Amino acid sequence: MKTPSPADSVGAKTTLACTLGLLLTTGVAFAQEAGEGSDASTDDELVMLSPFEVSSDEDSGYFATNSISGSRVSVPIQDIPLTLEVVTSDFIEDTGSVDLRESLRYSAGVILTSQNDARNPDSFSGVGGVNNPEGVTSNKTNTSFKMRGFVTEDVLREGFRRQHATDSVNIERIEVVRGPSALLYGIGNFGGIVNYLIKRPTASPMQQYTVGFGSHGFMRATADFGGPFGEKMKGSGYRVNFALERTDDWTDYKQARHFFIAPVVEFQLTKKTNLVLDVEYGREDQDGIGFQSVRSPSRDIPIDQTDRLETYGFHRLPGKDVRTFRWSGPDTYLDTDARNLHADLTQEITEDLFVKVGANYSKTDFDIRDVFGGLQQGVGPEELRRTVTSYQIIDGKDSDVTSEVPDTILQYAWVDTVENNTRTQYRAELNYSKRLFEGNRWLNSQHNVLAGYSYENAEKSVSVVSTDGATSGWNFKAPDDATPIRFGTQGDGSPDAPMTPERDTFSDATNKGAYLVYSGRFLDDRLFLLGGVRNDKSSTATSRTDYRNPSANNSSPGEEVSINSKQLGISFEVIPGVTLFALHSEGVEPNFGGKVDAWGNPMAATTSTAREFGAKLNLFNGRLAATLSTFKIEREGVPVIYWWAPAPGRGAFRRSDPIIYNIADFKAGADAPDWKEVMHRDVVVQAYEAAIAAGAVYEKNGNTYLNASTPEGANYLDTVFRETPGQWPGWLYVGVPEGDPEVNTAAEDWSQGDYYQAISDSSRGFEAQFMLTPIDNLQIVLNYSHVTRQIDSPGNFAKYPYDPDNWDRWAMWYFPDGSWGLSGFSAEEVYPGGENGLPNMDTSTWTGIGYGAGESLDDTPKDVVSIWSSYKFREGGLKGLEVGLGGTWESKREFASSFTSVGQKKENDTGKKIQAFTDPRLTVNAMVKYSFKVTDKYDSYVQVNVDNLLNDKDQYGLLYAPGISARMTFGIGF
Secondary structure, three states, X not given: OOOOOHXXXXXXXXXXXXXXXXXXXXXXXXXXXXXXXXXXXXXXXXXXXXXXXXXXXXXXXXXXXEEOOOOOOOEEOOOOOOOEEEEEHHHHHHOOOXXXXXXXXXXXXXXXXXXXXXXXXXXXXXXXXXXXXXXXXXXOOOOOEEEOOEEEOOEEEXXXXXXXXXXXXXXXXXXXXXXOOHHHXXXXXXXXXXXXXXXXXXXXXXXXXXXXXXXXXXXXXXXXEEEEOOOOOOOOEEEEEEEEEEEEOOOOOOEEEEEEEEXXXXXXXXXXXXEEEEXXXXXXXEXXXXXXXXXXXXXXXXXXXXXXXXXXXXXXXXXXXXXXXXOOOXXXXXXXXXXXXXXXXXXXXXXXXXXXXXXXXXXXXXEEEEEEXXXXXXXXXXXXXXXXXXXXXXXXXXXXXXXXXXXXXXXXXXXXEEEEEEEEEEEEEEEEEEEEOOOOOOOOEEEEEEEEEEEEEEEEEEEEEEEOHHHHOOEEEOOOOOOOOEOOXXXXXXXXXXXXXXXXXXXXXXXXXXXXXXXXXXXXXXXXXXXXXXXEEEEEEEEEEEOOOHHHOEEEOOOOEEEEEEEEEEEEXXXXXXXXXXXXXXXXXXXXXXXXXXXXXXXOOEEEEEEEEEEEEEEOOOOEEEEEEEEEEEEEEEEEOOOOOEOHHHOXXXXXXXXXXXXXXXXXXXXXXXXXXXXXXXXXXXXXXXXXXXXXXXXXXXXXXXXXXXXXXXXXXXXXXXXXXXXXXXXOOEOOOOOOOOOEOHHHOEOOOOEOEEEEEEEEEEEEEEEEOOOOOEEEEEEEEEEEEEEEEOOOOOOOOOOOOOOOOOOHHHOXXXXXXXXXXXHHHHOOXXXXXXXXXXXXXXXXXXXXXXXXXXXOOOEEEEEEEEEEOOOOOOOOEEEEEEEXXXXXXXXXXXXXXXXXEOOOOOOOOXXXXXXXXXXXXXXXXXXXXXXXXXXXXXXXXXXXXXXXXXXXXXXXXOOOXXXXXXXXXX
16 A cells, blocks of 8 residues: 655655754754863874775776775775776766666676576566566666676675665765675675765765756756864764655656655764764655556466466557557556664774774665556456457567467456565674784785674565455456556456455574685785685575465474685786786575575575686876776576476375376366367377276366376376377366365475575676776776676476375476476486386486576676766866766677576477577767856856667667656756
8 A cells, every 4th residue: 555755745855854954953063062172072183094994085086996895994906806896976976877776887797677587586576577578677676787697686885785776866986896705795696796885974064966857857956965073073074965856757657756865974982983873764656667568478378377478578559659658557656665774883992903893774665556467368358358469479580470369358456565674784893904024025014804793684574465366356458458557447447356465474584694804915015815714604584374375374484504605816916007816706695585495494595606817907197997807607506496396395295195186177088178189089088988987087076086096097197198298188287276175196295486496507708897097188987798607507306205105296397298397308308217108206306408508598798898988178168068978888688588487488389499689789878067166166067968869769678778868967066
């Protein structure tokens, strides 16, 4: 249910801002009073920057010299043996970026929009579901993207996990570390991490205000002000960042309203004690966020079997622009309420010994209304049914197939979701640094040891209320009715079917990490070593209450799992300004989502190993800075879904009782429809009649059942299985998901979407990052990324604990279907070691044949180039003018592959392999900025940013380019 938002009223926002400002002013005045007479406040000595802090004072435009993300202490980027990129505040401002995602768009190899995610089970699980062609990057947190071919689902804020995007008004710099970084952060993000540092109080008073407007109704205002608490409190100060934004979209109905405020205070309690406290609050309300259209299958696919729809394109409505029309209408919404509390205390114990203790509390709540729908045949009001065109994706071009599908209607359901996420984190670090043998050319060395402990707890609760089509009926609309779907009223004007509680889920994940990091400089500081070890202890407790299918209810207390990881890097400056480096690193992704394996136990953490080699340049006094590297990352324990795989942890099959199937859709002879050719073959009909004669087939409660524990019942199913390849005999598993009490089969212990298997994959490639300043007026950022990734192993199934005398060899994982089960291969190829043409009873012998080994199954482009350049006129008639030009180019992307997100082969009426690619894509952006003085007191500027300068509106896969847009910003500061 939609809740009132402070962003709905300008008056409410103004009141909140004024209240915070008044409180802050009062606090400043109190701090100044309290500071009078304090020994610390009257000390004129400069406060030393701790090793845990990195100052942006030495940043020059887009060029940064130091980073803390790679080692947790400030280290020159040139020295650290990592591929590390810094996005400075100047770069963020010049490119017109208003949030974290936009700030990363020139970081080559960081993929912000995906459509194909190597069978990631979270693909198509966001708003719009399978009818939203965007993959995991559509995550409502806005923190999901890809790096080096792997999905990164979190960002870090000051080194703490922050699973929600932030406004750029609060960002001082963004540090992007490529590759796994478990040593310091204990989290996977196997392609790399993104750590953003917030703006801190300044040594002198400052104020900066901007207002902006642009295409699609864009309006934005920001404020950034702060300064010291007073002369008597050196090193102490405050800063407040504020943003208010409203925008529509280039598609119909979609709009967003955004409010953000982030005050921070810093106290230099003594010369050696520093305390930072900051609060961040953001509210965003988005309307019209549902699907633009629905998939258009050539087969009659039940609305809830979403994975089977992934192979199809989208339905087109008459008279509507396929690029911009949004059939789901204006009544869907995503409201986000996010807050973050953070405190850091740094203490200098001795000149060489520092300690830092930090705490971070974040809470993010989502209130969502979505509509989910699909085209169905032969259901709903007849007057709303039409003939529609189906779009089967094969290669994305000439091989795609269209067909006419009669008697079709739009069947849809409303879904309301309330999700609450709470994350509590603590971290304590002790850093000792010492230089030894000063003055000795060969023994002079610098040594740094960092010992740390981190604790993280993440709680997530989700409550879902939806249209219950099975009991209360569905909603319907004619497929040629181009009016938007509206909440409360169906296509024929009748009221919506009622919504009822569907499920509640909860997970409670904890991770405790202890780490030790050493870094040292040798040989006149030309040799730099970085290494360390870490131990993580993770546990996840889960529970699920399913109001419609109580058999799916489960809970797990979670067992603590211990994992060790290590990292070792070395760099050597071969000549001044040229450094070679090598790195071995490991990544760990704790199971914070509460995923369970086939036995119902929380899955172990996903782990990775990476090797990287490269060179760094810093020449001509910083005018040429570059990093070139080559890498390989191997990952294991990646959770995926094979919905039809055995999940003995479900425990529904009574293994010693007779095997009973509901064969309502699995009859033969005169009891089978004519189109089921296989069920009319003589050998099948004879086996069926023999089972009836023996009493293996019986009626009960209006249903037909088969006792497969009898010889005649087993022979009937064996016969159908032998004859079936290439044909469809019917659905053998009626009553399994419905919970039919008479049914007793191993198929009841299926994975569905609840139990996961683990696969392994890898990526390799090379990257190049250049920062060029040929002259003082010109800066150029040039990046290149080449990445290939593949599935190394499709995983293994659990060994199902059969009673050897009562083997159910007809469960889903043995079914001879072309898309699941045996998936078009023989029983011997899939489960080798069986006898008499039967599969092996040991399901752990599953070979995974045909399930993607050696394939990419991912849309990471092999090649990406990005560039941004700016030129400033510093004198003459054009003094104050700055122009910028940049863009990105990416090679073709594999937006559709042969497998669905839940491990089923995509259905294909043509018999061809599904592998579809986009065209290469070029995006060009530009900027013009004019800086000037107002009454010689105020520093002001006017800036225009134009995105997609070439007005590209082409289709790339199933997504369209947005076309040209522009924003104008006026800023004033003093």
